[in-house]
Amino acid sequence: MNVTTKAAARTVSRRRLLPGFGITMGFSVLYLSLVVLLPLSALLFNSTGLSWAKFWDVATDARVLASYRVSLSTAGAAALINVVLGLLLAWVLVRYEFPGKRIFDALIDLPFALPTAVAGVSLTALYSQNGWIGSLLTPLGFKVAFTPLGITLALMFIGIPFVVRTVQPVLEDLDRDMEEAAATLGAGRGRTFLRIVLPELLPPLLTGFALAFARGIGEYGSVVFISGNMPMRTEIAPLLIMSKLEQFDYAGATAVALILLLLSFLMLLVINSLQHWARRSSR
Secondary structure, eight states: OOHHHHHHHHHHHHHHTSOOHHHHHHHHHHHHIIIIIHHHHHHHHHHTTSOHHHHHHHHTOHHHHHHHHHHHHHHHHHHHHHHHHHHHHHHHHHHOOOTTHHHHHHHHTHHHHSOHHHHHHHHHHHHSTTSTTHHHHGGGTOOOTTSHHHHHHHHHHHHHHHHHHHHHHHHHHOOSHHHHHHHHTTOOHHHHIIIIIHHHHHHHHHHHHHHHHHHHHHOOHHHHTTSOOOTTTTOOHHHHHHHHHHTTOHHHHHHHHHHHHHHHHHHHHHHHHHHHHHHHHHO
């Protein structure tokens, strides 16, 4: 028996030492089919009742295009800002000790537990013209509530935990010997961060951006109150879908949802490709 045959035999025996692959794989496929594939298949099936001309009319409607622009632009802006703020928060939580650190750490997860409608009402009360913060900004010419800026703030609130919780474990496991070696060789803090730390954090930062962006595109509860829901200005795509459903325009709502799904999938595909490239570059 040659070396290759022995290696193959060891691989087969090693696989047999881990029983239950068939059951766990079958359960995973079933779960994925019921939770993900079946709803998406139903969405595609419902859209088949539309002719291509009707589907194109819905897809190119000015109100629909404006809702996509608002949803994608605000979700992208909020995710980009959260990447910077999330990195700063994760850095403070990992690298420094201070009183109340555990409470501060627990507050990061508050958007996960807080109902999104409560967050939307709270932000609207704060940033409206009569709110605590809005009343101070209005005389200066800044209007937050019922504008895309207000939508961005709401999406920042619900998306910040995704970035922090993605970057924080990587920072905790990061070997500081390289940073100390760079400092010994005369590198400044900025150069050490850019050349040593940032390449290691780039993959989790892209992951956090993708998660926050995906959550922001489909967010409804926290945005519907602060956006004002003005067509062509602050109306988001999920709200437009709900409006079509309330008008019993199921085919139109399905078409809008399908286009939003395709746009989200393409954006996530690009982000995942960048994440894969970042991992290979860091290695």
